[in-house]
Amino acid sequence: MNSIGHFVSNEHWPGTSGRLGDVINPATGEVISRVTLATKEDVDTVIGIAAKAAPGWAATPPAKRAAVMFNFRDLLKRHIEELAVMLSAEHGKTIPDAKGEIARGIEVVEFVCGVPQLLKGEYSEAVGQNVDSFSVRQPVGVIAGITPFNFPAMVPLWMYPVALATGNAFILKPSEKDPSVVMRIAELLAEAGLPEGVFNVVNGDKEAVDTLLDSPLIDAVSFVGSTTIGEYIYQRGTAAGKRVQALCGAKNHMVILPDADMEQVTDALIGSAYGSAGERCMAISVAVPVGEGTADRLIEALTPRIRALKVAPYTDPSSELGPVISKQSYDKIHDYIDQGINKGANLVVDGRGVELQGYENGYFIGGCLFDNVTTDMTIYREEIFGPVLSVVRAESYDQAVDMINDHEYGNGTAIFTRDGDAARDFWSRVKIGMVGVNVPIPVPVAYHSFGGWKRSLFGDHHLHGMEGVRFCTRLKTMTTRWPSGIRTGAEFNFTAGKDA
Known part of the structure; x- marks a missing residue:
């Protein structure tokens, strides 16, 4: 029987846990594979790897990060048939539903291919005498995503492409009910050229979730699921000093x-x-x-x-x-x-x-x-x-x-x-x-943002679009002043033969 572990540093990793969960085909009620449920020690190991990889990825020029996203988009489109069958086998939804889900995820990847434009800051000249001010958005560090069974491809794709494109490392904890499509997509992301350790998948249950929420190396947590669990994640995560967005139940x-x-x-x-x-x-x-x-x-x-x-x-x-x-x-x-x-x-x-x-x-x-x-x-x-x-x-x-x-x-x-x-x-x-x-399912396109009000959302930011960019980055504003006057003898012109 197929055994599903974790995906760490661009390769499959079995972890050290002996605990397993059943993955069931809902059409037959039969166990079709087993998934490893990570221990606290396993999750801490993965967090350490992501934290080590984050600074180098953050220092990578946005245009190079966008190039990885372009490659990733092409691979997703090329493999959509394979991914849809894999998704349907564990979730049960029809193939057209599965393809539609993956397509909506690809939209977010396409959106973040423009990340150099999305990260452009603001500049104000002469806010005071010889004083200028400008702002930039910088990655928060390591972000964890906790996602539900009902959209095992789409919801993760609403999270981590934005996080990765803006320069963060990411750890995904998907639903243990249908993890295979996530693992296959992780392989495609590695194939697209993402450096080792920047994106990781850890399969698990509450033990894995609590470890992510409590770790001081996790800077932000994104969640989609039920209101009861979402409120728990928001309260525990924010109590640990993290930025948290929890998108929850609906009627x-x-x-x-x-x-x-x-x-x-x-x-x-x-x-x-x-x-x-x-x-x-x-x-x-x-x-x-x-x-x-x-x-x-x-x-x-x-x-x-x-x-x-x-x-x-x-x-x-x-x-x-x-x-x-x-x-x-x-x-x-x-x-x-x-x-x-x-x-x-x-x-x-x-x-x-x-x-x-x-x-x-x-x-x-x-x-x-x-x-x-x-x-x-x-x-x-x-x-x-x-x-x-x-x-x-x-x-x-x-x-x-x-x-x-x-x-x-x-x-x-x-x-x-x-x-x-x-x-x-x-x-x-x-x-x-x-x-x-006159639109029954008003899910916003990728360049707008997804999220509810009242007890459907805990936190200040919605998913993807510019709200997603803001969640995954911190604003930094600089105010500068340089000595006034021009030094005599300074050379301001290009010198022929040197600078041409």
């Missing part, structure tokens, strides 16, 4: 106004609620139709589309909905569905009980649709992270906006309407980090 609403194109709304909800089996922090999990007529039309349009979703493993090219990641997630989603029924919500489409020949032990759940959900229900308040869409009927537009603003999460939201005035009022008033107008 994303889509408001549907009476004038919306219902066919467009239905297409948008099918993709945004059920794509990747609902296992993404930008999934639309709450539809808010305004008015009873709008709600009735929505349910009528959605119901047959959800029932027709093709549930199958990624090896089936016609698959639209793969398994969820684990038995634990499978059981948790079923518990949420039971709670919704018990609290009086109407389960219009029941995706439970999916049986696929040859995949009887897989973690498959079909699309589920609840109607008449109320804001006091657990299925409304909490993030389910599965293929479950709740419809909460709003009597008015203002009630819909208040509903979004009153929720503890503030990651993403969307409105579907033909009314430009309503759309502008919506994005202006909602207390949400990312807003879509």
Whole structure:
């Protein structure tokens, strides 16, 4: 059986731990490989290697760092088919989903290929008599990234290309549930010309995470995952004096106004609620139709589309909905569905009980649709992270906006309407980090930044874009004054034959 260790100094390293975790194919429930879970001593060893490599990489001209990123981009594009299959085998998502994820990661690599421009400082002449002032951005040092299972390629690629391009060393602690694609991409980064020790992957569990959070050699920590863990990482990391960004849970609403194109709304909800089996922090999990007529039309349009979703493993090219990641997630989603029924919500489409020949032990759940959900229900308040869409009927537009603003999460939201005035009022008033107008999953492109508000984000900086550059660098401002006057006899002209 395949054994997965760590990736350190541009090569695979088994570490010293005897502890192993199972990597499971969620379509079959079978163990397909085992991953080494690092000890504190293993992680400290890797941190020491990264800290030693960081100064030399920071001193490398930005244009040379960008050249590595150009090579890396080309390798990712060349190997996207291989990477997608590797990703789907451990996560379960469809091949088109996997390719789309990798493509969004490549966008960030392309963005940081322009890092010389991104790091340009500011200069002010004569801020005082013969006094000038200028600023630069310099790398923070060693950055750790802790990433989730649901986007094992994309989320890491939202972190470390920015960190590396701006001159930092990086240690990635990916999810132990689907680590193989991360390890393969690490090989490609080494092939692109990155010096040894600058980028490292350490596989592990809480012991590895706590070691990264506590080490005085780690200068910053970037995290994506659940709110409970994110808050823990933010508190422990900042208590240790680190810069921390923790992007966390979500409960994303889509408001549907009476004038919306219902066919467009239905297409948008099918993709945004059920794509990747609902296992993404930008999934639309709450539809808010305004008015009873709008709600009735929505349910009528959605119901047959959800029932027709093709549930199958990624090896089936016609698959639209793969398994969820684990038995634990499978059981948790079923518990949420039971709670919704018990609290009086109407389960219009029941995706439970999916049986696929040859995949009887897989973690498959079909699309589920609840109607008449109320804001006091657990299925409304909490993030389910599965293929479950709740419809909460709003009597008015203002009630819909208040509903979004009153929720503890503030990651993403969307409105579907033909009314430009309503759309502008919506994005202006909602207390949400990312807003879509007739766009169901408003994930910003790489040169803008990704992040939520409220309990969807702990820290001051969002991911990638200029916010990512700011997180990975420190601002330094210089004020200079030189003796006034020009020394007599000084030579200011080029001398023929010497300087030509």
